[in-house]
Amino acid sequence: MTPASLLDCPAPAKLNLFLHVNGRRADGYHLLQTVFQLIDRGDVLHFQLRGDTAIRRVSEVAGVPEEQDLIMRAARLLQAEVLRRSGALPPGVDIAIEKVLPMGGGLGGGSSDAATTLMALNRLWRAGLTRAELMALGLPLGADIPFFIFGETAFAEGVGEALQAVAAPDCWYVVIEPGVAVPTAKIFCAEDLTRDTKLVTIADFSRHLMVENDVGGFGRNDLQQVASRLFPPVAAAVEWLGRYGKARMTGSGACVFCAFSSEDDADAVLCKVPPVWTAWKAKALSRHPMFAVL
Incomplete structure (x- = not known):
């Protein structure tokens, strides 16, 4: 039924x-x-x-x-x-x-x-x-x-x-909300946005993970430089979280994240986040949880 x-x-x-x-x-x-x-x-x-x-x-x-x-x-x-x-x-x-x-x-x-x-x-x-x-x-x-x-x-x-x-590590993330809302259109319209990054392949990404065992180190976020210039709190969050790993912005911003191999490692950094920001931890999911519902 x-x-x-x-x-x-x-x-x-x-x-x-x-x-x-x-x-x-x-x-x-x-x-x-x-x-x-x-x-x-x-x-x-x-x-x-x-x-x-x-x-x-x-x-x-x-x-x-x-x-x-x-x-x-x-x-x-x-x-x-x-x-x-x-x-x-x-x-x-x-x-x-x-x-x-x-x-x-x-x-x-x-x-x-x-x-x-x-x-x-x-x-x-x-x-x-x-x-x-x-x-x-x-x-x-x-x-x-x-x-x-x-x-x-x-x-x-x-x-x-x-x-x-594609396979990715079963890891934990610390995510910082810098307290600003970044309009996607404003980032993509910026004159200084990099628009000619060389193409990569799935094999490039997978090879990096296998050789380096480093989920946060492959490539970059081309939108981050523009967002950091227009929204200083994004730049500040990247700089602070970058003390503990390879931090970067997600999407067109504003949230910033860093990967950790264990929940304990994520907790150790989470407790140090300055109170001016909202921060939380999350675990990687390999499948959408709605699949279990449907």
């Missing part, structure tokens, strides 16, 4: 273990290479079917009007797809969210929320879309959404949608 609700659905954060900008397409989108790593910290969503066809967000999200929320846009996109395929609207749904991840942090929170929404409603509505079909449906909403539906550590290319599974 199909459930009438799906509660406690995780929407985990991601880290970009490196992020290279290799060029720019004619339509303005940048060509990237990165490795996406899921971690065990994120938002939590709850879905309850309604007696009508309305889709409602029943939680307030500061600074995000309901009509602009990727959660709502994803739900309505899937609802329209179900109507197109079946000729009938599926039941409406009330969506509640427990927001944990900061906005403008480079952790993929909004994209992860949208991906979890697509996966959960695909089950509740018995829509029957494959993972690949859900990835394609979500891509126009955000380039990171396909990764969260893909749901494994991934080497990504293109605008982030061309994904291949």
Whole structure:
């Protein structure tokens, strides 16, 4: 029997273990290479079917009007797809969210929320879309959404949608929230952004891990220099955390992370983080936790 609700659905954060900008397409989108790593910290969503066809967000999200929320846009996109395929609207749904991840942090929170929404409603509505079909449906909403539906550590290319599974260390991360929200568009529009980093391969990344056993040392984040210039708290967090390992920014910022081989090592650094910042630890995930739910 199909459930009438799906509660406690995780929407985990991601880290970009490196992020290279290799060029720019004619339509303005940048060509990237990165490795996406899921971690065990994120938002939590709850879905309850309604007696009508309305889709409602029943939680307030500061600074995000309901009509602009990727959660709502994803739900309505899937609802329209179900109507197109079946000729009938599926039941409406009330969506509640427990927001944990900061906005403008480079952790993929909004994209992860949208991906979890697509996966959960695909089950509740018995829509029957494959993972690949859900990835394609979500891509126009955000380039990171396909990764969260893909749901494994991934080497990504293109605008982030061309994904291949890749192995990465089972490690812990200390993450610092520098207290600023970094607008992605502002970083990608910067004149001094590096846009011609040489292409690498999965083999380059994997070889580095095998030889160096160093998850934080491969490549760099090409967006970090721009974000650090425009947002000094990002630069300060990179400098401080860099005393304990190879620290770098994730995504377009603002959060900064460093990998550690054990939870004890992460705890030892976490307790030293200056109180001016919010900081936490998280463990690497090899698979999206929604896979167990679905």
